[in-house]
Amino acid sequence: MDNRPIGIFDSGFGGLTALTALRRLMPDENIIFFADRARAPYGARSAGELRVIARQDLEFVASFGVKAIIAACGTVSANAPDVIADFDIPSVGVLEESVRTMSVFPGEAPLGIIATAASIRSGMFERRLRALCPGREIITAACPDFVTLIESGHFSPDDPVVRTAVEKYLRAMKEAGVRELLLGCTHYGLISEAIDRYLGGKTTLVSASECTALAVSRMLTDSGMTGGEGKTDYYTSGSAREFDEKAAMLLGHAIEGAVSVPVMEVPPLI
Numbered sequence: 001m002d003n004r005p006i007g008i009f010d011s012g013f014g015g016l017t018a019l020t021a022l023r024r025l026m027p028d029e030n031i032i033f034f035a036d037r038a039r040a041p042y043g044a045r046s047a048g049e050l051r052v053i054a055r056q057d058l059e060f061v062a063s064f065g066v067k068a069i070i071a072a073c074g075t076v077s078a079n080a081p082d083v084i085a086d087f088d089i090p091s092v093g094v095l096e097e098s099v100r101t102m103s104v105f106p107g108e109a110p111l112g113i114i115a116t117a118a119s120i121r122s123g124m125f126e127r128r129l130r131a132l133c134p135g136r137e138i139i140t141a142a143c144p145d146f147v148t149l150i151e152s153g154h155f156s157p158d159d160p161v162v163r164t165a166v167e168k169y170l171r172a173m174k175e176a177g178v179r180e181l182l183l184g185c186t187h188y189g190l191i192s193e194a195i196d197r198y199l200g201g202k203t204t205l206v207s208a209s210e211c212t213a214l215a216v217s218r219m220l221t222d223s224g225m226t227g228g229e230g231k232t233d234y235y236t237s238g239s240a241r242e243f244d245e246k247a248a249m250l251l252g253h254a255i256e257g258a259v260s261v262p263v264m265e266v267p268p269l270i
C-alpha cells in the first residue's frame, strides 16, 4: 500500500492521453498532472534545451512527493532518456514500451512511426525499434504542426485544418502500406480518429501513452505500491482557465481547476 501520488508531465494536452490510460487501469491512484503549456511545443526545441526541461519537469513533479513519474512526452523521452532513467524517483518515458509493442507485430509491411520534429531528429524511436526487429522496414515522419494545432483547439476529426495536416504528413505512410503506426507523440492520440479515418481504418494505431500506462500499472502493482483516493491535481504553466476549458473538452468531463505555476527558465546553453 502506497498512497503517494503518481506524477505525469508533458508540454501540454498530450499528457491527458497518458492520464486517461492510467486512470482506466488504476482508478484509485492519486495523480499529479503537469502541462508545461507556456513552453510548448517541445518538438521545436533543441536536444540541449530538452535535457534541461526534462530535469526541471521531473523535479517540479517530484516536489509533490510522488512515488513514480511518467514523462508523458515522446520528445523528452527521445532526447533525454538518461535524465529520466537516472532520476532518483522511479521514472519512465514513453519510448521504450511503445517501441517494444511495435516490435512484436508480425508481417512484412513497413512499421510506421510519427512523432515531433525533435523526436524524429534524435533518431531514437527508429534506432530502438530497429534494434528489436532488425531487417524490418521502418518509415518515420515528423509532424511539426500537429501539436500546435491541438494546443490551439483544433482536434476534431471533422475540422478541415486537422484533416489537411493529417493528409500532408501521412500520405507517404498510406502509400507505403503501413499497417501498424506508432503515435510517438502523446498529443497524437487526441487526433487519432482523424488519422484512422485518413488511413481508411486499416492501420493499427499504437498509442505510446497506453503502452506506458500499462507498464507503469504493472510495475506498481507487482511491487505492492498501489493506493490512493482517485484524486487528480492539475498544474499548468500558462493560463489555468484556458487549460481547464480545453482539458474538459478533451477529457469529456469538467475537471477540478488547474493551478497556474510560474514558467521555468531554460538557462543559456553553452
Ligand code: DGL
Pocket: 010, 011, 012, 014, 015, 040, 041, 042, 043, 044, 072, 073, 074, 075, 076, 116, 119, 147, 184, 185, 186, 187
Ligand atoms: N506531447 C509531447 C510528445 O509526446 C510534446 C509535443 C510538443 O510539445 O511538441 O512529444
